[in-house]
Structures are given as structure tokens and as C-alpha cells.
Amino acid sequence: MRFVEAFLGTSLLAAGTVLALALGVGAQTRPGPAPEGPLELAANLARLRDAALTSDYAWRQVAYLTQNIGPRLAGSPQAEAAVNYVAGELRRLGLEVTLQKVMVPHWVRGEETAALTDYPSMAPKTTQKIVLTALGGSVATPSDGLTAEVVVVNNFDELQALGRDRVAGKIVLFNAKFDQRLADNGFAGQAYGQAVVYRGIGASAAARLGAVAALNRSAGGADYRLPHTGALRYADDAPKIPAAAVASEDADLIAHLTSEGKVRMHLVLTPQTLPDAVSYNVIGDLKGSEHPEQIVIVSGHLDSWDLGTGAIDDGAGVVVAMQAAQLLRQLNLRPKRTLRVIAWMNEENGSRGGLAYAADHKSEIAKHFAAIETDLGAGHPLGFNAQGKPEILTLLQPLALILQSQGAGVTRLVEETGSDIGPLGAAGVPTFAPIQDSRTYFNYHHTAADTLDKVNPKELQENCAVVAALAYTLASMPQSLPR
Numbered sequence: 001m002r003f004v005e006a007f008l009g010t011s012l013l014a015a016g017t018v019l020a021l022a023l024g025v026g027a028q029t030r031p032g033p034a035p036e037g038p039l040e041l042a043a044n045l046a047r048l049r050d051a052a053l054t055s056d057y058a059w060r061q062v063a064y065l066t067q068n069i070g071p072r073l074a075g076s077p078q079a080e081a082a083v084n085y086v087a088g089e090l091r092r093l094g095l096e097v098t099l100q101k102v103m104v105p106h107w108v109r110g111e112e113t114a115a116l117t118d119y120p121s122m123a124p125k126t127t128q129k130i131v132l133t134a135l136g137g138s139v140a141t142p143s144d145g146l147t148a149e150v151v152v153v154n155n156f157d158e159l160q161a162l163g164r165d166r167v168a169g170k171i172v173l174f175n176a177k178f179d180q181r182l183a184d185n186g187f188a189g190q191a192y193g194q195a196v197v198y199r200g201i202g203a204s205a206a207a208r209l210g211a212v213a214a215l216n217r218s219a220g221g222a223d224y225r226l227p228h229t230g231a232l233r234y235a236d237d238a239p240k241i242p243a244a245a246v247a248s249e250d251a252d253l254i255a256h257l258t259s260e261g262k263v264r265m266h267l268v269l270t271p272q273t274l275p276d277a278v279s280y281n282v283i284g285d286l287k288g289s290e291h292p293e294q295i296v297i298v299s300g301h302l303d304s305w306d307l308g309t310g311a312i313d314d315g316a317g318v319v320v321a322m323q324a325a326q327l328l329r330q331l332n333l334r335p336k337r338t339l340r341v342i343a344w345m346n347e348e349n350g351s352r353g354g355l356a357y358a359a360d361h362k363s364e365i366a367k368h369f370a371a372i373e374t375d376l377g378a379g380h381p382l383g384f385n386a387q388g389k390p391e392i393l394t395l396l397q398p399l400a401l402i403l404q405s406q407g408a409g410v411t412r413l414v415e416e417t418g419s420d421i422g423p424l425g426a427a428g429v430p431t432f433a434p435i436q437d438s439r440t441y442f443n444y445h446h447t448a449a450d451t452l453d454k455v456n457p458k459e460l461q462e463n464c465a466v467v468a469a470l471a472y473t474l475a476s477m478p479q480s481l482p483r
């Protein structure tokens, strides 16, 4: 295909020819009504891209979600306000809106403080403050806290090597470093995956050996002494112990002092787990012209952590999905299939929204043509990831060529795209996500610094262009995708 690339910037005819080739359709042989031939599709994709790159719609939406509504942890009043707001906005765009009821965990952060109260060469009448934040779902310490010696391990093997004798009655700190060099080289997700396992299952692993609390070095980039929260998963076979993430600087401090001698910590965490609350996935349909029963999902998750205002995680993803529908209305484009915008609830601490959707639509999986989710921030998009059969990338190559003009022509086959659409992917629905520059994403992820200023308006527009063009292509293609 390389030889045609040069034509694409200037010639829609060439793009149309490429589309016709890749889509395997000759306009003259296609049976039945043809409201949009390959040439017209290419022209419409270019219009979508250009409109996205000049629109401020998504920016205004993410500003409202973050600045006016604020943090949107599942079960919170702000999450409820966000559901109502997005539903209203989608209705204003002319979409058919339904709220899918989902029962969500309702966890509320409390006090969270810690100090080292005994350590080598400690000056009299002093302590060392430790910056930390409770993990979502954590149980509380006694209200006046607990005090215990801290032991530091770098991985699960080191924990097992210590054994019950040296772990029981102590606070365990998992000190696995986030690999910033991986992130800097485009493997931020992998760096996160390597570190986050200790946040996820560290507490139960420590509790099995009798630990009284668990800490993990924050799973994310370091520098400004920010602790990164996130969900933990208590195992059924271990006592539930309080768990928190410490800022990486504080993990270094504790590790240094424990290498010199005994370190004791006073820890206060007072979160509460309330009964499950009622919440909703917000679903808005723009009905297709030829196959309204076939669905292309474009989505992000509406809930966020409570420390920041959920701008890059994942207000940006929600508004990118909203903008796809807004652009179709603005340009009066109506694809063959139904475009379904979904703002998922409870991705962060339960994934109940994504699971409920897949369960409730189990008998209609075949009608789900494809699903897109944006949930890795709002950084410059480099193209898109696809999960499914490799032939999908070949079929979408013409779109990739059009996206090259904005530096977003990369296509990759991956194992997973987004967590809310994961259950659909597992059931055979092809799923997609933009590939985003995520070098700095994990510096702010799940911290108090996930705020609107971290969204670059121009890069947000670029993401809108990629996702709108991808959604429109999927909703318009003449043939089905292999699955």
C-alpha cells in the first residue's frame, strides 16, 4: 500500500480507490441500495477528521465533568450528577438515551495519615511523616490507628522467604518500582501492569502470613510525592487488613531506614464500605440507517477516583465518545449501523458497569458489530489498537492511511483494548482503542493531580478525530468483520 500513500493527502479519489480495494467492493457490482460508496465514505471521514480537529465540544464537556461536577467515585453524589449530566447532553444531541441500572460498591475515604515513630538515629520527640493514601476497598485501622514494625519486600518471593515468623504482627511494604523507562519508550501499560499487582493482591498475600497492614509503593511515575490510589482485591482465604499506597519518595525513605535497623510506623486509615448503591451506565443510540439492530459502541468510563477530578481517567474518554455522536449530528452523517455512546459506571473499583452490560446483552452479542473504549488519557493518538482477527487490520487499512495525516496511522493487534469492553471482546466482539502517547499518563493516574490541566485541548481533538473516524468507518463498512 505504500505507493499510494503519497496521493492520500491531496486526492480523495485515491483514498476512495484504496477503500474500494481494501473493502473488496466494486461500486458497480455492489447489490442493493448504496447510500454511501467508498468514495463518499473517504470524503466523509476526512470531513469528520477536520471537524474534530477544530471543535471545542469535547473540551467543554470534560471541563464541566471535572470542574463543575468533580471527582466521580461510584456511589458518590458526583457520580450521580455525572450520570444525569451526560444523559441530558446525549438527549440534547438527539440520541435515544437509556440508563442501565447497575449496583455499585460504595466505598468512602476517611482519614489517612502515617508517621514513622521509631527508626535508626531518630532525634528525640520527632517523627517522620509518611505520605500515603488508602486503597479503594480497604478496611479501616482502629480509629486511633495501629502501630507496628515495617518490613520491606521487593516482590512476592521475598515475602515468602521472610515467612510467617518475620511477617506476623508487622506492616509489609511492597517496594516494587514503576519502570519509568518502559513508560518513556511507549510501554506505560506494561510498566503499570508490573507494579500494580502488589496493589491488587499484596494485602491478602501479606495477611496470609499474619501482617496487620499492607503498603505498596505507588504504581505510577514519581517526582512530586504523590500517592496513587486504586482498587485492591481481598482474597477469600485471607483476613482483610488495611492497605494503602505510599508515595515513591516515602517508599525509598522507609526502605533506606529499614536497611539500617528497626522502623515502626503509626498508621491511621478510616475508610468505610457502605451498602452497594444504585448507579447507571449511560447509553445513547444514534440509530443506523440500514442496520439499526447492529451496534458499534464508542465509550469511556464516567466514574473516577476521588483524589483528583478524573480528567485523564477517564473524563477524557467519555467526552471523546460523546464527541463522536456530536460530530455525526453536526455533519448530518448517519451511518448504516447504530452508533451507541456508552459512559460506563464503576470501571475503577468493580467494573460492574461493563460486566452488567455484557450479562444483560448476552443474547444480543452477535448484533454488537464492534466496541471502542478510550481509557488511557488524552495524549496524542498514534493510531488504534484492535483486538480480534488479524484481518480486521487489513480491512481498516484505508482508514489508517487517512489518519496518517495527523500522525495517527499506526494499527496494532493487541490482547485487550479497554476493561469495560473486555467482556464483549471475550465473547467475540472485535474491540478497539486509540493508541495514545502515555509517557506521562501514569504520573497523574489515580492521584490528586488528575485534573483538567493535564488534558491538552489539541491532543483531545486529535483523539476525537481518531475515534470518530474509527467509529464511523465501523458503522459504515459494507461487510461484516471476521470474528
Ligand SMILES: [Zn+2]
Pocket: 301, 313, 314, 347, 375
Ligand atoms: Zn480508567
